[in-house]
Amino acid sequence: MNRKYRKTVIAGNWKMNMLNSGIKPFMEELKANMPKNRNCDVVLCAPAIMVPAMIKAGKDCKVAAGAQDVSMYEKGAYTGEISADQLSDVGAKYCIVGHSERRQYHGETDIQVNIKAKALLDKGIVPIICVGESLEQREMDLTMEYVAYQVKTALSGIDAAKLRRCIIAYEPIWAIGTGKTATSEQAQEVCEGIRAVIRKIYGARPARAISILYGGSMNAKNAEELLAQPDIDGGLIGGASLKPADFAKIIEASNQEC
Numbered sequence: 428m429n430r431k432y433r434k435t436v437i438a439g440n441w442k443m444n445m446l447n448s449g450i451k452p453f454m455e456e457l458k459a460n461m462p463k464n465r466n467c468d469v470v471l472c473a474p475a476i477m478v479p480a481m482i483k484a485g486k487d488c489k490v491a492a493g494a495q496d497v498s499m500y501e502k503g504a505y506t507g508e509i510s511a512d513q514l515s516d517v518g519a520k521y522c523i524v525g526h527s528e529r530r531q532y533h534g535e536t537d538i539q540v541n542i543k544a545k546a547l548l549d550k551g552i553v554p555i556i557c558v559g560e561s562l563e564q565r566e567m568d569l570t571m572e573y574v575a576y577q578v579k580t581a582l583s584g585i586d587a588a589k590l591r592r593c594i595i596a597y598e599p600i601w602a603i604g605t606g607k608t609a610t611s612e613q614a615q616e617v618c619e620g621i622r623a624v625i626r627k628i629y630g631a632r633p634a635r636a637i638s639i640l641y642g643g644s645m646n647a648k649n650a651e652e653l654l655a656q657p658d659i660d661g662g663l664i665g666g667a668s669l670k671p672a673d674f675a676k677i678i679e680a681s682n683q684e685c
């Protein structure tokens with residue numbers, strides 16, 4: 428982390444877990460375990476229908492609510508879709524786009540990720556743009572090339588002013604939900620590489636200011652080491668964000684001086 432230039436963000440991804448009735452008890456336990464002073468923004472990305480309950484219950488411990496996906500379309504005959512305007516209407520402040528599970532199970536492409544990120548920015552929602560390589564790509568030494576392509580495509584047509592409201596999450600696919608974490612060196616190397624890609628497009632200042640998160644089996648035990656890396660500005664956390672005490676420990680790990 429480098430708090431001199433950018434925000435630290437600890438974001439949870441609840442995926443398709445939890446019920447509205449579980450949010451209040453979750454927040455109470457989170458609050459009880461939360462460090463007294465905290466040095467990061469905390470976000471929980473829930474299924475969109477749970478965003479209002481999340482906002483209500485999260486007020487007390489200053490947890491912002493986010494969604495996990497958004498439609499590429501503005502409005503109209505797209506049954507089952509939820510637009511950026513509708514997310515904004517219920518108070519979502521953040522939204523994940525391009526999560527590897529959406530890419531894998533719903534065929535989401537880099538171009539779609541770009542359209543979705545722009546739709547969110549237009550409605551004042553912070554896109555958490557996920558990128559990351561497969562195990563095969565890593566083994567073929569294609570990691571940085573592939574991730575650079577994903578970042579460039581996702582940010583295409585987004586100007587420097589809007590970039591300031593974006594978050595990038597580096598999530599190696601092989602580390603998501605597998606219990607296999609990237610080493611802090613591997614994670615730092617790619618996050619540094621992502622910043623270099625952004626520097627090339629936007630220049631030094633915007634690159635220095637953007638928060639880049641690591642995601643992939645981050646937990647209460649490994650968070651401190653990962654978050655100590657200079658280009659890792661927080662975490663996108665799946666499994667461990669469902670356990671309030673563990674999530675609070677990750678928040679606490681982000682308090683360290685770097």
Ligand code: PEP
Nearest residue numbers: 603604642643644665666
């Ligand atoms: C995720 O879903 O973005 C994620 C990183 O999951 P996990 O922490 O469970 O690997």
